[in-house]
Amino acid sequence: MDDQSLRVQNASPSTSVSPPGSFLQEVIEATPGDSRLGMCIQCGTCGGSCPSAADMNHTPRQIFAMIRADLREEVLRSNTPWYCVSCYFCTVRCPQEVHITDVMYTLKSMAIREKRYDDSTAPDFSQTFIGYIESYGRSYELGLATRHNLRHRPLQLPSMVPLGLGMLARRRMDFAPQRIEKIEQLQAILARAIELEVGV
Amino acid sequence: MTTKLLFYPGCSLQRTARPYLDSLVAISPLIGIELEEIQDWNCCGATEYIAIHHLASHALVGRNLALAAQQSNGTHTVMAACSACYLNLAKTDSYMQVNAQLNRQVNDALQAGGLHYQPGTVRIRHLLDIIVNDIGIEEIRTQVVRPLKGLRIAPYYGCMIARPDRDNRWDNVEHPLALDKLMKAIGAEVIDFPLKTHCCGGHMTQINMPTAYELIRRLVYGAAQYHADLMVTLCPMCQLNLDAYQSEMNRHFHTSYHMPILYFTQLLGLAFGLEPEVLGLGKEFVNASQALSRIGIEVPATELELEMVENKPARKKKEKAGLPMPQMRHSEEEDE
Incomplete structure (x- = not known):
């Protein structure tokens, strides 16, 4: 079996193929590690492997071409990264070993920072989710589902009630969130990390 | 030790x-x-x-x-x-x-x-890595007192355990065999499930339900095509999506699948002779008691389950006789 990590280490850094100041360069720099995004050969294996490509505005291959073409606005408005389910099929199949899933996360965080998205369902879900983590240190499914559905699917909320009650009855959900003991410690860590991130 | x-x-x-x-x-x-x-x-x-x-x-x-x-x-x-x-x-x-x-x-x-x-x-x-690679399948086999003989299982890994596999823990990132081997060791009949590492829908159940329903449908349909009695998983997200959203998925596609989704640890426990109650059986939305009763394991019905059974159209048990033909009424929903 090939040692993937070894091959990645031996490969030349992909940053060399992107012109400075371009959107491509910006995405590469915002992705931790070597994203190898500049190595994309537009083969389309990613889109062909993607379970939710059919519902994306652009397939991953198209997104990468758009990044190279400096179509910043269009890329950040696309629903593509938000429909990524983090299944890593594209990542393990990519012949150029582009870290596609990581690039999708980068695009999400860029779109959130600049509020460039047309459909806010997915960004809001992420925001609500991390809101609970920042307050309690742990996720809180009941609050998350209720708040998210109230905001984005109020009309479908009644149809979700049996599911919620079923979860509660099975003790697979709690009425109240759990808070970790040292929540202040966690909050201090996250605050410092966000400070560093903005400073970068 | x-x-x-x-x-x-x-x-x-x-x-x-x-x-x-x-x-x-x-x-x-x-x-x-x-x-x-x-x-x-x-x-x-x-x-x-x-x-x-x-x-x-x-x-x-x-x-x-x-x-x-x-x-x-x-x-x-x-x-x-x-x-x-x-x-x-x-x-x-x-x-x-x-x-x-x-x-x-x-x-x-x-x-x-x-x-x-x-x-x-x-x-x-x-x-799973620890059980299969450290403890070892042979050691698991020695613990089995109630082999799950006759139970057809679709082993379902989901995405994130097999990929991206930075430490090379698995034999294959798309078709791993660890769970298959483990389930065989406890006496179950394991189908060669082609969708074993396909996506369960992930967070799409919260973001765009039709996308999630289609991904859930593929998996449940695939397992049903192979006449699996149940799917076994090792990921909470996979279990939640396939189990809790299965009835919503059925409503969306006008289908009537009844595919119980259990954790591999629950099946290990059953094979080790533990009682269903201590293994958390009966807390699934798609009730597994019918599937388990086929191999003589009775999950005592709680009030909650009885209520759920009444509200749910019970899926007719498939005839065991006859060739495993594709089910024509789902044929309009081809996968690829």
Whole structure:
């Protein structure tokens, strides 16, 4: 079996193929590690492997071409990264070993920072989710589902009630969130990390 | 011999995947593992935190790694049973090892909480990896007192345990065999499930339901095509999506699948002779008692289950006789 990590280490850094100041360069720099995004050969294996490509505005291959073409606005408005389910099929199949899933996360965080998205369902879900983590240190499914559905699917909320009650009855959900003991410690860590991130 | 493990339960195992936790705790002494929970662990961020703040998402995980390293007395192995937790913990640890800037920044953030983490100090492993590769399938086989003979199982790994597989833990990132072998060892009949590492829908159940329903449908349809009695999983997200949203999916496509989704630890427990109650059986939405009664395991019905059965159109048991022909009434929904 090939040692993937070894091959990645031996490969030349992909940053060399992107012109400075371009959107491509910006995405590469915002992705931790070597994203190898500049190595994309537009083969389309990613889109062909993607379970939710059919519902994306652009397939991953198209997104990468758009990044190279400096179509910043269009890329950040696309629903593509938000429909990524983090299944890593594209990542393990990519012949150029582009870290596609990581690039999708980068695009999400860029779109959130600049509020460039047309459909806010997915960004809001992420925001609500991390809101609970920042307050309690742990996720809180009941609050998350209720708040998210109230905001984005109020009309479908009644149809979700049996599911919620079923979860509660099975003790697979709690009425109240759990808070970790040292929540202040966690909050201090996250605050410092966000400070560093903005400073970068 | 007992293997001690630092245990990272994660949020799901506390609640939505409670049966996973209960069955894991029940089988642990039998397979010789001792779980020591990481004190005051926090959420791993799932697939959401990293979508907003990438550095903070690594710092979030970094706190767990630092706590685990502090607590490690006698072991450096951190075990997660949830695939997303496993992936996130392993990812941060490995990125901190190869990326000096990330390592510096995460530690800068951790310092704000009086913590420090030297990447590589702990080893992150998934429960399945430990059971199959450390304890070993032969050892599991010796514990079996009630082989699950006659139970047809679709082994379902989901995405995040097999991929991206930075440590080369699995034989194949798309068609791993560890769970297949483990289920065979406890006497079950294991189908060669082609969709074993396909996506369960992930967070799409919260973001765009039709996308999620289609992904759920493919998996349940695939398992039903192979006449599986149930699907076995090792990920709380997969179990939740396939189990809790199965009836919604059926309503969406006007289908009537009844495919129970159980955790592999629950089946191990049954094979080890443990009672269904201690394994959290009966807490699934798609009731598994009919499937399990085929091999003589009776899950006592709770009031809740009786109520659910009344509200749900019971799926007619398939005739065992006859060739395994494709079911024509679903043929309009071709997969590829």
